[in-house]
Amino acid sequence: MDSETRQLRALEAEVAALQRECRMLQNPGEKASGAWKSFQKFSQSDPEEWESLQDLRSQLGHLKSEVTFLSKLTGFNIRNYSKREDIANTEETENDTKKVLWRHRLSGNCNMVTFQLEFEVLEIETEEKKSSVITDLSIIMEPTEYSELSEFASRAEERRDLLMFFRSLHFFVECYEYRENTFKHFKEKYPDNVHFSEGTCSHCMEIHSARQPGFELVIVWKIQIDEEGKVFPKLDLLTKVPERALELDKNRVIETAPLSFRSLLGVLGIEAALDSLIRLFSADNN
Template sequence: MQNELNHPYEDEIALLQEEIQELTRQYKEVQTEAAFLSSANFKQALQSYHGIHIPDQERMKDTACLMAQIEDCKNELQFLNNLSGLEFTKYLKKTEHKSDNQAIYKHRLVGQCQSLLFQLEFQTLESKSRDNASQSVIDLNIIMECREQSDLSKFVSRVEERRNLLLFFRSLSSFAEWCECRKNTFAKFKEKYPLAVGLPAGASAEYMTLRNPQNPGCELLILWRIHIDDEGSVIPILDLLPKIPEQAVALDKSGVVEGAASGFRNLLRVFGIHGSIERLIQSFCCLSDTDASV
């Protein structure tokens, strides 16, 4: 009976023992390196190289140069973060297995790209031989809040299957830029035409609505999806969905409502996203720049 009670804890105890052994091994390695770095021979080698003594003044000058280089590296890293939109806030690495020829490491990386937060947990296998060395991702798990972004959710699943970190970061950066572009565009038109433009789910959603103040029952929905294909290319896709009462559709003998979607796509080819939405608002809502909110 006592053995049955203790059985659930045996696995946990075994894991703790393995972790203690790993930490002990790492501690011994650090102690060995520290002993080497603090040895008299090593200090003497730093102070005198080929019989040349390094004065304290020159040593201080070299330290200042090194600090300046570190500061330059920090500035370059910040520049790259701003350029790509990627920012890493936390990184952990743990040795899972290590031998003479192979090593398996477990990584945990936390960061954000624009407004998108992500957490990556992955394992890498490093193999060494006489001729070459290789490194590969053998397991990948991506944690993101993308329930409202169906295209992003599908993309994340594909990346996990392929275990392709480069594809993930490259496409995520472009996807985040388009999300910011869509958000800013929706917010801009909402501010400019507050009576005509509606954002029921907020500026970060995939759609916005257009209402004609003179015809409250008529509404247009601009759907702006951000699609990621199998190769990781990010493509904005815009559609126009009319929400017109059936009575009004029946009176539309010229087929304006039926051809609204194709007409909007033609506008996109000629005027681009901003220009097309602007013209659509002005024509459908009977507004002009002079009617816009200041």
């Protein structure tokens, strides 16, 4: 009977607890009031813990502002990030050496270029030191029309070089923005002479002669990334002139124009060289 009595009382206690919860749900104001009283009681009864919570909140705000600053400074915006331990590849050896394999995944963008990264990091810890090495790297980039970036991403994957990837992508975007702004500037300055078949985002700028119909110069401005990840602009000049003009060009001025343009770039720089070239074709030089 004693055991039955205890079970009965336990059931009655559970029923009473459920009834109290039901009353609180029916009267949410009472519940909120009780929660507020509990919060006040906590903040007053444990000031040290409350101060610690306030400090943590301040630190989180500071970190958030730093992340925002770094995003503006570098141009990178990381949207998603996850990290997990690969249990199957984690081991401890007899020499007190611990090996842990971490799998990382992140996605984000640098201006118009979006990317997804997946990489593995092997951490090796001994009594003397702790080291880590990237064992695998996979890169997906969009949009895919940037052929230079596709080749570069393949090299970064092969070398498993995250630092080179982020550094080179940053400078590539800077060069891309500089080219776009420069093309836009000359289109506004010489609207009758400068033309773009694909807008200012194109890598080609056409210069039409105001004096000689049929004469056209094309500036091909590509952004290259070398084997070491160095980013640099490469500009070439193409000429489109009537066949008769080539026959009359005894001094081979048109033929040597691309080489002369490269020399001009080395002396004046990109913007001044382009400005000089466009002015030669503008109506003001009649």
